[in-house]
Amino acid sequence: MTKLKAYSVSVISITCFLLIWHFGTKWSGVPSYLLPGPIEVAKSAWVLYSTGLIFPHIGITLTQMLLGYFLGCIIAFLLGALVAEFVLAERILFPYVVGFQSMPKVALAPLLLVWFGFGMTFKVVLVALICFFPMFINTMTGLRSANPDLVDLYRAFSAPRWLIFWDVKLPSAANSIFAGLQISIVLGLIGTVVGEFLAARQGLGHLIQSSSMNFDVGAMFTSVFTLSLIGVLANFAVRSVYRKVVYWEKTTLTAPVSGH
Amino acid sequence: MANVSMLDIDGISVVYQTTQGPLLALRALDLKVEKGQFVSVIGSSGCGKSTLLRVVSGLMSVSEGSARLSGSAITGPRSDVGIVFQQPTLLPWKTVIDNVLVPIRALGLPIANYRARAEELLELVGLGKFANHLPRELSGGMQQRAGIARGLIHDPAVLLMDEPFAALDALTRERMTMELQSIWLNTRKTVVFITHSIPEAVFLADKIVVLSGRPGTKILEVPVDIARPRTLETLASPEFGKIANQLREMLGASSAMH
Numbered sequence: 172m173t174k175l176k177a178y179s180v181s182v183i184s185i186t187c188f189l190l191i192w193h194f195g196t197k198w199s200g201v202p203s204y205l206l207p208g209p210i211e212v213a214k215s216a217w218v219l220y221s222t223g224l225i226f227p228h229i230g231i232t233l234t235q236m237l238l239g240y241f242l243g244c245i246i247a248f249l250l251g252a253l254v255a256e257f258v259l260a261e262r263i264l265f266p267y268v269v270g271f272q273s274m275p276k277v278a279l280a281p282l283l284l285v286w287f288g289f290g291m292t293f294k295v296v297l298v299a300l301i302c303f304f305p306m307f308i309n310t311m312t313g314l315r316s317a318n319p320d321l322v323d324l325y326r327a328f329s330a331p332r333w334l335i336f337w338d339v340k341l342p343s344a345a346n347s348i349f350a351g352l353q354i355s356i357v358l359g360l361i362g363t364v365v366g367e368f369l370a371a372r373q374g375l376g377h378l379i380q381s382s383s384m385n386f387d388v389g390a391m392f393t394s395v396f397t398l399s400l401i402g403v404l405a406n407f408a409v410r411s412v413y414r415k416v417v418y419w420e421k422t423t424l425t426a427p428v429s430g431h
Numbered sequence: 432m433a434n435v436s437m438l439d440i441d442g443i444s445v446v447y448q449t450t451q452g453p454l455l456a457l458r459a460l461d462l463k464v465e466k467g468q469f470v471s472v473i474g475s476s477g478c479g480k481s482t483l484l485r486v487v488s489g490l491m492s493v494s495e496g497s498a499r500l501s502g503s504a505i506t507g508p509r510s511d512v513g514i515v516f517q518q519p520t521l522l523p524w525k526t527v528i529d530n531v532l533v534p535i536r537a538l539g540l541p542i543a544n545y546r547a548r549a550e551e552l553l554e555l556v557g558l559g560k561f562a563n564h565l566p567r568e569l570s571g572g573m574q575q576r577a578g579i580a581r582g583l584i585h586d587p588a589v590l591l592m593d594e595p596f597a598a599l600d601a602l603t604r605e606r607m608t609m610e611l612q613s614i615w616l617n618t619r620k621t622v623v624f625i626t627h628s629i630p631e632a633v634f635l636a637d638k639i640v641v642l643s644g645r646p647g648t649k650i651l652e653v654p655v656d657i658a659r660p661r662t663l664e665t666l667a668s669p670e671f672g673k674i675a676n677q678l679r680e681m682l683g684a685s686s687a688m689h
């Protein structure tokens with residue numbers, strides 16, 4: 172009952188939003204090349220999807236985002252583990268971490284463009300760079316947050332280091348690591364679009380830009396909505412993997428508790 | 432075979448390197464534990480009780496004196512001690528039985544050979560039906576019992592217990608004390624039991640060692656010659672009261688000096 176109620180509120184809210192949007196644009200006299208109404212956007216979305224014109228763009232954006240994401244996250248995980256485990260690695264890497272951490276990574280985009288050219292490599296590297304830090308920091312702090320008593324327990328039985336890492340530290344870090352994965356996926360999507368704004372012949376970012384040149388605002392909106400859909404689905408994917416992997420946490424997304 | 436020395440600690444001092452310089456945690460401490468004996472160690476907070484256990488389990492080295500276990504000097508981690516921590520300290524991602532088997536895994540012994548023993552031990556601590564549960568599905572007292580089973584899995588020569596019941600409520604604590612006695616009567620392990628609680632110390636021990644405030648050193652050693660199994664009536668007996676009072680005075684005096 173309550174669940175149904177919660178959903179119906181959302182549905183009502185969205186309906187109201189669409190109505191306001193529709194009549195707002197109709198009556199206010201804002202020209203549709205500035206702000207199209209929902210029906211025009213839906214039409215343009217229908218065209219883009221039914222002809223299949225948008226799919227190569229979605230495909231390329233997804234590919235770039237995922238390649239960059241996995242590349243960045245894997246390197247970040249490995250370096251994070253190295254720094255957490257070995258003091259020497261920390262001493263060597265720490266100055267760079269501090270230096271890079273507060274730098275807005277997109278500022279490096281033009282430089283990367285010079286280095287890697289206009290192709291896919293440029294965007295993948297940009298996304299990887301953007302995904303790197305949240306994952307790196309979260310892996311490192313997660314691995315270090317392991318309960319020292321658990322580590323002592325293993326040490327008291329002369330357990331090899333890799334076993335302590337595998338049995339104790341890695342699972343202790345799981346929550347943190349997944350937080351990193353979740354932040355990174357959102358940032359990765361932003362990075363992909365920025366990269367496509369700068370240099371691309373395909374991709375949703377490129378589609379937004381090229382349709383803005385043609386004053387095709389409907390296509391722009393369609394691309395933006397598609398991007399947010401990708402964001403939502405990616406987030407959902409990370410969360411379902413989390414629930415599978417981190418089975419020992421009580422993670423069933425708590426439905427709002429209500430007395431009646 | 433009586434009076435075989437299992438644990439032989441002779442004049443040890445232990446120093447921690449802290450940000451404020453070296454800190455003496457234990458000073459010239461002697462402790463002898465015979466095979467099969469249950470020894471309670473009691474002392475105020477911060478007097479070095481956990482430090483003593485870290486020394487015996489080989490996680491910390493002494494700066495003076497010597498510590499020997501079953502006749503050989505303790506130089507590092509070794510397989511003949513079992514540890515039970517103040518908190519249950521179970522791995523939340525492993526089932527209860529896998530948690531009990533952790534020492535076997537850490538020692539690199541074949542797990543399959545110990546599964547049956549793990550089941551027996553879980554039976555002994557009353558968790559037979561919970562072998563395949565995750566720790567979070569157990570109450571605090573049950574988790575602590577799983578911790579005790581884990582301490583015994585590799586049949587250690589000595590079981591070290593660091594305030595194992597401190598995190599439990601008073602009722603559970605009392606019940607666990609009774610259960611520990613029966614587990615001990617069944618296994619006759621050598622036990623070093625650390626506690627803050629005077630009744631707990633007296634109830635369980637063959638011998639009680641009182642430590643002074645930091646740096647910890649032995650200020651009193653009392654034998655407890657009360658027949659076993661001890662029961663709730665024991666708590667009201669005059670011998671029990673006499674020893675408890677003696678400890679209370681001693682601990683009061685040592686903390687009054689600060």
Ligand SMILES: Nc1ncnc2c1ncn2[C@@H]1O[C@H](COP(=O)(O)OP(=O)(O)OP(=O)(O)O)[C@@H](O)[C@H]1O
Pocket residue numbers: 447448449454456474475476477478479480481482483645
């Ligand atoms: N890792 C450490 N580094 C520096 N000093 C420490 C460390 N662990 C303990 N100490 C110091 O050594 C002293 C003894 O600590 P220990 O943990 O052995 O006390 P304890 O008797 O077990 O206390 P409690 O009853 O509160 O558990 C304390 O005063 C503490 O300040």
Ligand SMILES: [Mg+2]
Pocket residue numbers: 480481482593
């Ligand atoms: Mg302690």
